Amino acid sequence: MFVASTLFVMSTSPSAADPADPGAAAVPPPPWRKAARPSSRRPLSTGAVVEAALRIMAEEGLAGVTMRRVAQALDTGPASLYAHVRDKQDLHELMLDEVFADAPVPVPDPGRWREQLREHTVAQVRVLLDNPGSAEIAMRTMIPTTPRLMAQMDAQIGILRAGGMTPEEAGAAGDLLALYGTAFAFEQELHGGPGQASGAEDAARRIGEITGYLRSLPEGVFPHLAALVGGMAPGRGDPMRHFEYGLDAIIAGIERAAGRESGT
Amino acid sequence: MFVASTLFVMSTSPSAADPADPGAAAVPPPPWRKAARPSSRRPLSTGAVVEAALRIMAEEGLAGVTMRRVAQALDTGPASLYAHVRDKQDLHELMLDEVFADAPVPVPDPGRWREQLREHTVAQVRVLLDNPGSAEIAMRTMIPTTPRLMAQMDAQIGILRAGGMTPEEAGAAGDLLALYGTAFAFEQELHGGPGQASGAEDAARRIGEITGYLRSLPEGVFPHLAALVGGMAPGRGDPMRHFEYGLDAIIAGIERAAGRESGT
DNA sequence: ACTTGCCACGAACACCGTTCGTAGATAGAA
DNA sequence: TTCTATCTACGAACGGTGTTCGTGGCAAGT
Numbered sequence: 001m002f003v004a005s006t007l008f009v010m011s012t013s014p015s016a017a018d019p020a021d022p023g024a025a026a027v028p029p030p031p032w033r034k035a036a037r038p039s040s041r042r043p044l045s046t047g048a049v050v051e052a053a054l055r056i057m058a059e060e061g062l063a064g065v066t067m068r069r070v071a072q073a074l075d076t077g078p079a080s081l082y083a084h085v086r087d088k089q090d091l092h093e094l095m096l097d098e099v100f101a102d103a104p105v106p107v108p109d110p111g112r113w114r115e116q117l118r119e120h121t122v123a124q125v126r127v128l129l130d131n132p133g134s135a136e137i138a139m140r141t142m143i144p145t146t147p148r149l150m151a152q153m154d155a156q157i158g159i160l161r162a163g164g165m166t167p168e169e170a171g172a173a174g175d176l177l178a179l180y181g182t183a184f185a186f187e188q189e190l191h192g193g194p195g196q197a198s199g200a201e202d203a204a205r206r207i208g209e210i211t212g213y214l215r216s217l218p219e220g221v222f223p224h225l226a227a228l229v230g231g232m233a234p235g236r237g238d239p240m241r242h243f244e245y246g247l248d249a250i251i252a253g254i255e256r257a258a259g260r261e262s263g264t
Numbered sequence: 265m266f267v268a269s270t271l272f273v274m275s276t277s278p279s280a281a282d283p284a285d286p287g288a289a290a291v292p293p294p295p296w297r298k299a300a301r302p303s304s305r306r307p308l309s310t311g312a313v314v315e316a317a318l319r320i321m322a323e324e325g326l327a328g329v330t331m332r333r334v335a336q337a338l339d340t341g342p343a344s345l346y347a348h349v350r351d352k353q354d355l356h357e358l359m360l361d362e363v364f365a366d367a368p369v370p371v372p373d374p375g376r377w378r379e380q381l382r383e384h385t386v387a388q389v390r391v392l393l394d395n396p397g398s399a400e401i402a403m404r405t406m407i408p409t410t411p412r413l414m415a416q417m418d419a420q421i422g423i424l425r426a427g428g429m430t431p432e433e434a435g436a437a438g439d440l441l442a443l444y445g446t447a448f449a450f451e452q453e454l455h456g457g458p459g460q461a462s463g464a465e466d467a468a469r470r471i472g473e474i475t476g477y478l479r480s481l482p483e484g485v486f487p488h489l490a491a492l493v494g495g496m497a498p499g500r501g502d503p504m505r506h507f508e509y510g511l512d513a514i515i516a517g518i519e520r521a522a523g524r525e526s527g528t
Numbered sequence: 529a530c531t532t533g534c535c536a537c538g539a540a541c542a543c544c545g546t547t548c549g550t551a552g553a554t555a556g557a558a
Numbered sequence: 559t560t561c562t563a564t565c566t567a568c569g570a571a572c573g574g575t576g577t578t579c580g581t582g583g584c585a586a587g588t
Contacts, residue, residue, distance in 0.1 A: 044536080067576060077537050078576080084535095088576065139403070142451055143470050145477075150486055157488040171492050176510040183447030187406055206407050213409075222414055224421040228435050246440045246514075249521050253513025308567080331545060341568045342545080348566095352545065 044074060046084040050094045054131075057095065062133030065091075092137045097146035099131045100124075105155045113163035114251065120156060121177050121247060122240070128185035129239070135185035142182075153178070165258045173254045180250055181243075188239050308338060310348040314358045318395075321359065326397030329355075356401045361410035363395045369419045377427035378515065384420060385441055385511055386504070392449035393503070399449035406446075417442070429522045437518045444514055445507075452503050 052073045057065050067078040067088060074080075085091045106120050128135040144150050153174065160170035191203030211229045214222060316337045321329050331342040331352060338344075349355045370384050392399040408414050417438065424434035455470075475493045478486060 066574090068574090071537095077539095079537050079539090079578080080535080082577075083537095139447075139450070140454070142454060143474070145470060145474055150474075150489060154486040154489040157492060161488055167491050170488070172506070172509055175506075176513065179447050179451060179510075180444065183403075183443050186403070187443060190404070190406060203407065206409060210407070210409055210414075222418040224425055224434070225414060225418040227431055228421060242436070242439075245436055245521065246443075249440065249514055249517025250510075251517070252520050253515070253517035256516050257509065257513050330543085332543085335568095341570090343547080343568050343570090344566080346546075347568095 044076065044080065044084065046094070048074060049081055049084050049091065050098050053091055053095055054098060057133040058131070062136050065095075065133070067091075093141055093146055096134055096137045096141060097148045099134045100127060100148045100152060103127050103148075103152065105151050106159065108155070108158040108162035110162040113159050114255075116159050117156070117163070117177075117251060118244075118247060120159060121181055122244065124152065125181045125185050125243060126240075128182070129188060132189050135182060135189050138182045139186045142178075163255075163258070169258045173258070176250060176254065177247075180246060184243050184246070308340065308344065308348065310358070312338060313345055313348050313355065314362050317355055317359050318362060321397040322395070326400050329359075329397070331355075357405055357410055360398055360401045360405060361412045363398045364391060364412045364416060367391050367412075367416065369415050370423065372419070372422040372426035374426040377423050378519075380423050381420075381427070381441075381515060382508075382511060384423060385445055386508065388416065389445045389449050389507060390504075392446070393452060396453045399446060399453050402446045403450045406442075427519075427522075433522045437522070440514060440518065441511075444510060448507050448510070 049070060053065050053070045056069055056073060060069075067081055070091075071078040071081055081091075085094065103123060106116055109116060128138060144153055156177065157170045157174050160173050161167070165173065191206075207229070214226050214229055217226075219226075313334060317329050317334045320333055320337060324333075331345055334355075335342040335345055345355075349358065367387060370380055373380060392402060408417055420441065421434045421438050424437050425431070429437065471493070478490050478493055481490075483490075
């Protein structure tokens, strides 16, 4: 019964607009084989949509995550997704939340707050870098509304409070660290190349061009820049080293700013 | 003479393709009036395209800057733009360059490098904030290839060198400052609302929602976050104050990192 | 058994960036 | 001057995009 009616709809759907249709439709599709396919489990929950979207992002980058592409992966049409996801933006935020699914949520330890802050921030950035595309979402979201991201933020502020900061100081410092971490990860995935995009190649070409241009210029036009490009290689070293340079600078600055006001 | 030949060509061009054409063509187009329109000044240079694009960005945000929209503003078709601009990305970079047209390029003064660095960075961010949409371009560009942006970067590195840093230190510090400035401006324009977008309203709604959600939770789930939202208003104060907090922290950190290695 | 609400989804709408081919203008050569 | 070659402008179209509408079948409440 179920199968039959389904098949009926499928085979006649083009002519469904024409109720008075005899058997004249081009080849009455004998679909014995087909029967199994449409009834083969279609849960199609929010979770399934997010999961499919994440898989696509991992393989084809964030730009590959289109509603049509996700729908196709779940073999259905794009309209079906909107029952489980409000927007594309909403889908993005759910993806970001899922990405942080197994990131640890540290409990603040006053005696170790500096190390904890460093480790926590590094861990967050590592999550973003491990999931290319997620940093772009994070950049565009900034105010977290999903539970896991709120837990991360809460932990971070907890650590800063454990370091003796006032709520205001902790808020400002947390903003700064989150902004830096997110922006850094985004920049990395921009010209680090998420596997598929021309990122790395493009970046290399660009700094090649810029080097050539600088050399072609009369000496002393951009002297400091010219001095720099000499000792520069495109993708040298662990990006994390670079990140930690900035992180340490920021933490030191934060501490100093807090100490200046609270006297410690 | 000129006019006559122009008219001749125009009036006969349709029938030129069909040599065996009698007088039957639908109204042999008498184009006296027409002659003035196509010749009515259409320079359509790269500069004009960029200028139109910037005007649109100011009025409708970066999302409003579509090739079709820009073409319409110059009343032509989108295809015409591609003679003066390689890409949409190319157009974006030209726009960003133009935005920095009258930003001052400081000459490094060793005795004042800290103040200079601060002022220069603040000025750059102010330019981005004054031109909503530009920060998003800057965020997505990162490696400058246009002359004015290179001049800005050169000056910045010059200031850092004047502060006694090695080229490597200056490069890292410059990266960090540029990343921070760009990301900050982008975040501001995200939920600051570029006049047209729902930015501010959306941000307010979001922190309203999040506050309500936090209150609805059993006490002590996100304790630090809950303590924070109490003393938080959506758009309080000058965003620049916020920026300068982070900037001072970063400059202090940079200085410390440089001193640590070079011994000053 | 009937109604009601919900999920799936085909079709369509209004856009988007970009390319192709052609017509007109212009500049250089003869 | 006249012929040719090169360049600009641009209408039309291609292959995408996010999102909405309306319908049709299913399942649960009454």
